[in-house]
Amino acid sequence: MARVTESLCFWMTMLSVLVVSLVLAQNGHRFVHYDFRNADLYIDGTASTEDGRLRLTDSSKRSTGHAFHQKPIHFRNISSSFSTEFVFAIIPKQRDSNGQGMAFVVSPTIDLRYGASGSYLGIFNKTSDNQTKNHILAVEFDTNPSSEAININSIVSVKSENASYYDDTTRRNITLLLASKQRIHVWIDYDAEKRLLVVTIAPLNTAKPSSPLLSLPIDLSKIFKEQMYFGFSGSTGVIRSHQYILGWALAIGEKAQSLDISKILDLPQPAPSSPALTKAQVITISIISVLVFLMLPSGILYHYFRKKRKGELIGHMPNGNLSEYLLKGDGLSWLQRLHIIKGVASALCYLHEGWGQVVLHRDIKASNVLLDANLNAKLGDFGLARFHDRGMALETRRVIGTTGYMAPELMIMGVATTWTDVYAFGALMLEVICGRKPVDPNRPKHLKYILPIWCFCSMILSDLYFVFQMLLRDY
Numbered sequence: 001m002a003r004v005t006e007s008l009c010f011w012m013t014m015l016s017v018l019v020v021s022l023v024l025a026q027n028g029h030r031f032v033h034y035d036f037r038n039a040d041l042y043i044d045g046t047a048s049t050e051d052g053r054l055r056l057t058d059s060s061k062r063s064t065g066h067a068f069h070q071k072p073i074h075f076r077n078i079s080s081s082f083s084t085e086f087v088f089a090i091i092p093k094q095r096d097s098n099g100q101g102m103a104f105v106v107s108p109t110i111d112l113r114y115g116a117s118g119s120y121l122g123i124f125n126k127t128s129d130n131q132t133k134n135h136i137l138a139v140e141f142d143t144n145p146s147s148e149a150i151n152i153n154s155i156v157s158v159k160s161e162n163a164s165y166y167d168d169t170t171r172r173n174i175t176l177l178l179a180s181k182q183r184i185h186v187w188i189d190y191d192a193e194k195r196l197l198v199v200t201i202a203p204l205n206t207a208k209p210s211s212p213l214l215s216l217p218i219d220l221s222k223i224f225k226e227q228m229y230f231g232f233s234g235s236t237g238v239i240r241s242h243q244y245i246l247g248w249a250l251a252i253g254e255k256a257q258s259l260d261i262s263k264i265l266d267l268p269q270p271a272p273s274s275p276a277l278t279k280a281q282v283i284t285i286s287i288i289s290v291l292v293f294l295m296l297p298s299g300i301l302y303h304y305f306r307k308k309r310k311g312e313l314i315g316h317m318p319n320g321n322l323s324e325y326l327l328k329g330d331g332l333s334w335l336q337r338l339h340i341i342k343g344v345a346s347a348l349c350y351l352h353e354g355w356g357q358v359v360l361h362r363d364i365k366a367s368n369v370l371l372d373a374n375l376n377a378k379l380g381d382f383g384l385a386r387f388h389d390r391g392m393a394l395e396t397r398r399v400i401g402t403t404g405y406m407a408p409e410l411m412i413m414g415v416a417t418t419w420t421d422v423y424a425f426g427a428l429m430l431e432v433i434c435g436r437k438p439v440d441p442n443r444p445k446h447l448k449y450i451l452p453i454w455c456f457c458s459m460i461l462s463d464l465y466f467v468f469q470m471l472l473r474d475y
């Protein structure tokens with residue numbers, strides 16, 4: 001009887017050990033996910049599980065996304081063999097581009113936010129790359145070229161192959177484009193006894209090929225730490241892609257449960273062609289609307305006060321602007337005319353030579369010259385003025401200035417220099433001397449517009465008498 005009790009006790013103990021280990025195995029050592037919303041994942045960066053699919057990257061440039069199984073796997077006293085199966089898809093976001101790749105990652109840390117975007121795939125960065133203290137295994141799915149690689153502690157692969165799968169019926173390797181919106185089935189198995197890591201890929205709906213794409217003899221116990229996290233990392237660079245994981249099974253120390261293909265979600269439908277606004281666009285449009293809303297009244301106020309200020313300024317300048325003063329024809333003496341011209345010339349000289357940078361006024365004309373009580377000339381209205389470096393021509397796309405004061409090269413090529421200011425000053429001098437506007441509809445028909453050209457032509461035609469007659473018209 002004692003023997004029976006003894007053996008019963010023995011079997012009861014064995015059974016409870018078995019049950020406990022099974023429960024342990026359920027808790028983290030094996031799982032299958034088709035809907036990632038309740039998958040107990042740690043996600044960061046651009047990763048999301050919103051619609052049940054695990055999406056690593058979105059349309060943002062130079063971003064990273066990570067997703068790890070929250071519970072670490074302890075490799076201390078169990079064989080570090082593992083087996084995993086998943087389905088992924090890479091959808092390039094730009095035409096003529098394959099986008100960036102992604103990777104299956106086994107890492108001692110769950111936080112890979114230091115991983116750089118672009119070709120570092122969000123796993124390593126410039127400083128951490130190729131360091132043995134990383135303890136990271138990455139199985140990379142590269143898009144440029146479409147290839148499959150095993151990486152240890154570095155973004156430089158230990159072994160890589162062009163992506164293809166072995167077709168058991170035709171007994172040939174068939175090339176596979178990874179970034180092709182195609183759902184691709186991956187099997188990764190590590191046998192701790194044989195110390196062999198094997199990666200096999202095939203399109204979804206194709207049975208597991210009998211021959212793997214990559215197999216690498218390696219002792220992962222030398223690389224792994226006691227506690228490791230399993231997950232995925234993806235990144236975008238200047239070129240972008242959406243990367244999806246659509247089903248994932250993992251088991252430690254045994255074979256992973258085969259994925260049920262019927263439960264794998266489809267890829268999301270592309271957005272309808274009538275362009276749905278992205279979040280960024282909506283924000284931009286809102287900001288612009290708010291700005292316009294705020295700027296309209298302030299623009300009106302600005303205009304109002306500017307006019308008012310100009311009035312005030314002219315208030316301090318009892319003789320108003322030179323253009324009006326010349327028109328009034330109050331009979332300026334030659335000395336007064338010279339005084340005005342000297343005032344404008346010294347102002348222009350100060351703008352062009354008196355600063356580290358050159359200040360181009362770009363709108364020198366009589367109506368921008370203000371006269372105080374003593375007929376001292378002041379240059380006003382710097383609305384078009386520009387700073388520019390000495391010796392450089394100012395490139396302007398719009399021809400800016402006032403007709404009659406614009407140098408021919410400014411009108412033709414739109415390039416403003418100190419010389420074009422001086423040309424305008426020359427036109428102004430003629431205007432002060434003649435008391436006539438550079439553009440004057442009352443002049444002879446074919447020469448009615450531009451005073452300097454008119455004077456020049458008159459001179460060429462030896463019609464100096466006519467010019468002098470005009471010059472001295474008022475005296």
Ligand SMILES: *[C@@H]1O[C@H](CO)[C@@H](O)[C@H](O)[C@H]1NC(C)=O
Pocket residue numbers: 076077
């Ligand atoms: C695990 O193995 C270590 C030696 O490698 C041993 O000291 C420890 O007791 C073992 N732990 C368990 C829980 O078996």
Ligand SMILES: *[C@@H]1O[C@H](CO)[C@@H](O)[C@H](O)[C@H]1NC(C)=O
Pocket residue numbers: 114115124125126127128
């Ligand atoms: C690179 O990653 C390491 C962690 O792996 C981090 O400590 C370091 O700050 C990162 N460097 C940069 C430049 O981000």
Ligand SMILES: *[C@@H]1O[C@H](CO)[C@@H](O)[C@H](O)[C@H]1NC(C)=O
Pocket residue numbers: 130156
């Ligand atoms: C990685 O580091 C090892 C030494 O630590 C060096 O021999 C090797 O050339 C490095 N590889 C790359 C790609 O930089």
Ligand SMILES: *[C@@H]1O[C@H](CO)[C@@H](O)[C@H](O)[C@H]1NC(C)=O
Pocket residue numbers: 145160161162
């Ligand atoms: C991958 O294919 C390219 C041509 O497409 C070839 O140049 C390269 O050698 C191949 N790589 C391997 C590892 O077979």
Ligand SMILES: *[C@@H]1O[C@H](CO)[C@@H](O)[C@H](O)[C@H]1NC(C)=O
Pocket residue numbers: 161166171172173212213214
């Ligand atoms: C198929 O590809 C694998 C891995 O690249 C290679 O080892 C094998 O020889 C290839 N088989 C054929 C029939 O080309």
